[in-house]
Amino acid sequence: MGHHHSRHTGQDTKRMRNIALAVIVPCGLITLLALIWLWPPATDTVDQSGRADQSSAQVIGVDEVDCPKTEAPEEPQTSGTSLVATVCGTAQVQITNGADRDRRVTVELPNGPGAPTVSEGDNVIVVKTTAPEGDRYDIVDHQRGTGLWLLAVAFVLAVVAFGRWRGFAALIGLAVTFALLLYFVVPAILAGSSPLLVAIVGSAAIMLTVLYLTHGLSLLTSVAVLGTLASLCLTGILSALWVAGMHLSGFSDESSTFLATSQGVNMQGLLLAGIVIGTLGVLDDVTVTQAATVTEVARANPGYGLRELYRAGTRVGRAHIASVINTIILAYAGSSLPLLILIAANNTSISNVVTTQVIAQEIVRSVVATLGLIAAVPITTALAAVTARRAL
Template identity: 55%
Template sequence: MGAGHHRQPAPESRAVRRAALAVIAPVAVLTLVALIWMWPSQDFRTDAPTSADEVTGTVASIDPEPCAEQLPDDVNGCGAATVRLDDGDDVEVPLPNGSGAPEIAEGDDVVLVHSESPDGATYGIVDHQRGAGLWLLLLAFVLALLAFGRWRGLTALIGLGVSFVILLLFVVPAILSGDPPVAVAIVGSSAIVLSVLYLTHGFSLTTTLAVLGTLTSLVLTGLLGAAATVGLHLTGITDDVSSSVGSSYGVDMTGLLLAGIIIGSLGVLDDVTVTQAVTVAELAEAHQEYRPRQVYAAAIRIGRSHIGSVVNTIVLAYAGASLPLLVLTIASNDSLGSMVTDQYVAQEMVRSVVATIGLIAAVPITTGLAAVALRGRSAPRPARHSPRRA
């Protein structure tokens, strides 16, 4: 029996590794400088319109009474409720009715709005308190992730926290402070990619290649999104919320639309790029006789299968998030053509299509980079001996 061969780890191309780091290092420095330069001041809310004060309490009792006439949006009927506020005071409020009004019962923890008038303070129930329920749901999520992912699950949680910190402490405040939304989205996305991917997957050439593939695909996504936004004359204002943001805070809504496309694409892009980089690394190690072209061909087949499922995920995610407005848009149009060309539907189509094109581009880009950098060492071929003639 012949001696077995011990498999050596697939070597990494030093030239490509140096080239990758030579690109990542300046990007990281520029991102850090941009974060510091664009970090928002703390007075961005000074010109914001004030809203009614909110207080919390518990429904102590409900006193229903017959309605004088039928209510168009009857939720709780007519009458009043006594609410014990958290500060100990009892207030009497009318039962909430109308579209979206909360259905209340004795013992419910509720949110009330408080306003002052010449006749004194007035209160109204506007919502339920959901803090405790949300914390329980979050705890279940954390336990499930840690139970399955263990150490990798913990690093994923830390990475998720970093993403939220960047979005809530940098991206949103910087946009409210008047910085261009697209520039803010680019800097924020770069910071998320550089910090979260290395934190979650470790500092390695595989992660570096995934970072390069993600950033390259994000640039392509941004360029396509800008061209589609300008070419289709999209304003970014399609409902009361977007209109209020634009008019009340002076935000460039077209830029905010493009920023949303960039940030929304990021979550799916890093999944695909990391998967492809790791796939190439595993193939290169398992088949060290493969040349880069062979590794690329094998990994790209896996990438095509991945893309087939992820593309559907993107479209359904956008459709699900905007389903009420889609229902309203379809119900108010007579033809399919007018529905599709409506700005709201066109805007959602641009989000889905641009994100999908960027996602498709990420597969060959990341796979090609990884195949060159992680190619296997050519295995020695067994010598062929010609049979000797007698």
């Protein structure tokens, strides 16, 4: 009897794997063909004739002076202190790379909102502009290469030390993600392809590569992939409907206007692409968690049927989604914090605020992403319950 049950279980497991492969292999082939079709053509070298020369430099001396007093227009004061520190004077810098290497020049100290504050010994970035009266150098930013490399090394060591081989696989998956974003998604959008189509194809390629690379070629991973694909398509459809229905153009600031005018990018499509790609970052976490949860519940309770497994997995999914919703809202609120503060300072009514282009876009982005995540729970849980029950 036991031998018969084992043989029957093995046949069911093999059958479920075949069903999963029958769905995933065509999806993978379609994704690969779409990548080839949408892959941006090689572009010629960008004309940089009108761009200012940029060099690395080190500050070797600073001479600060009192700034001249100017009459500023009267504005409502929200506090008793100034929000922007004003610094005047000059700095002596030594160029450390490029054609002007080792050259020492005197530059004006950066001034105004957001200007970098420099001290002696700082490594900075300077730009050189040519004028009839001579070359001019200006400090535009600090060098951050060394700090970023140290942070990257600490990140890699922490991930590998804790995750071991799986952590190493996750790092490779992260590299694949950045490669697809930098060499496919961004160039394809700049080449004029549909941003939404590029985002869906790029997200599918990232998901198929990263999930199998990180979690291995298993039935559990295949379930997570299917749940992610279904939820990702639903997110794309919902975002297209709501963005069109609410007449959102994708123009939110000067950067989007400049991008549309200089590169001809479809900003509404770019908004949709951002929603899809942003959702994928959380979606794979939800689907993998649901598939793993149902599988473990089935192993711990062999007597559970489909209904019991689905209910148990859904309870975990509800708790997960509740925390993820808060995470999404806080992430968007954090990125929009300067805008929220500006709105509060102007005493604008809430009803007028939420209907503006900028805020409405963020609301649609967060709500549609959340709807996609909510849909992922029952879809993935049902698929995992069926496969786990058959595999036992």
